[in-house]
Amino acid sequence: MNRNKQTEFLGVIITIVILILLIFLSNVQVDKLSYLESVVNTVVTPVQRFFTDIKNKIQGNQAYFADMEALKAENEELKRTNSELETQLRELEVIKADNATLQEYMNLTQKYAEYQTIPAYVINKDVSNYSSNLIINVGTNDGVQTNMTVIADKGLVGHIISVTEKTAKVQVIIDAASTVSAKITTTDESIICKGTLENNQILRASYIPTGAELIQGDNVSTSGLGGIYPQGIHIGTIKEIITTSNIIDRYAIIEPAVDFSKVSNVLVVKNQ
Numbered sequence: 001m002n003r004n005k006q007t008e009f010l011g012v013i014i015t016i017v018i019l020i021l022l023i024f025l026s027n028v029q030v031d032k033l034s035y036l037e038s039v040v041n042t043v044v045t046p047v048q049r050f051f052t053d054i055k056n057k058i059q060g061n062q063a064y065f066a067d068m069e070a071l072k073a074e075n076e077e078l079k080r081t082n083s084e085l086e087t088q089l090r091e092l093e094v095i096k097a098d099n100a101t102l103q104e105y106m107n108l109t110q111k112y113a114e115y116q117t118i119p120a121y122v123i124n125k126d127v128s129n130y131s132s133n134l135i136i137n138v139g140t141n142d143g144v145q146t147n148m149t150v151i152a153d154k155g156l157v158g159h160i161i162s163v164t165e166k167t168a169k170v171q172v173i174i175d176a177a178s179t180v181s182a183k184i185t186t187t188d189e190s191i192i193c194k195g196t197l198e199n200n201q202i203l204r205a206s207y208i209p210t211g212a213e214l215i216q217g218d219n220v221s222t223s224g225l226g227g228i229y230p231q232g233i234h235i236g237t238i239k240e241i242i243t244t245s246n247i248i249d250r251y252a253i254i255e256p257a258v259d260f261s262k263v264s265n266v267l268v269v270k271n272q
Contacts, residue, residue: 111153112267112269115267116269116270117267117268117270118143118144118267118268118270119138119266120137120142120150120265120267120268121136121137122134122266123135123136123137127172127174127261132172132175132176132195132260133169133171133172134150134169134170134172134260134263135168136168136170136266136268138166138168139164139166139167141165141166144160144163144268146162147159147160147227147228148160148269149228149229149230149233150170150267150269151233151266151267152263152266154234154257154259155233155234155256155257156222156234157170157172157258158178159229160268168268172260173203173235173256174195174200174201174256174260175195176194176196176197177195178195179192179193179226180193180194180203180226180229180235181224181226182205182220182221182222182223183220183221183222184219185218185219186215187213189208189209190223191205191206191220192205192206193205193235201256202239202254202256203235203253203254203255203256204251204254205220205238205252205254206251208252210247214238214252216241218237219234219236219237220234220235220236220254221235222235234257235257236254237255237257238252238253238254239252239253240252241253
């Protein structure tokens, strides 16, 4: 019975409090309510902004990571494409080089159509003042023999001094041990061209007939004498004429037509 009275009393108190609050709120001025709202906004808005920033950042990170994955995939695709293009470029360069080689061989063959020849290219060089040799990629399997003449687009290279089944060694005309029987094309005078120890870029022409009139710039070619080189293959041009007190000892400096440091494609002339 006492418990019920206490409950009824508590209910009356709560009702009175509610009524007082209603009366108070009904009498509060609008500007005071605005002030309360501003206070609430001052407290609540930063909190809302904080959580909004966190939300936006999370969403931004998700977009960032999504973009990163897309960029990684795109980068891998670009790498693959670049690798394919590099491979194609290398293949094109090889084809271009092969075509250039074939074109040079064709030009050489046409230029020296009077000879039966074997095309070859240089695979090793040893050009110094003491020894000047080339190794080419043809040998006995291709019909190459010793003493065969080797020529390039610009003129005479040398002759075969040794041969294996697949390779051959060429002694070039600037070698100090090389001797070429030659003639001056403008006068048909016979001379001997030899390599020198002092300079592997020139030839020395000696045994010049006393009555021969040499002119700087005259062309020199093989004479066909000596049993190795066919007649008429261009050797080079007279660069300088050295006179001495004894006309018998005069000599000329010959500039070879072939640049032996750069020669790559050659023809081996078959013995006829």
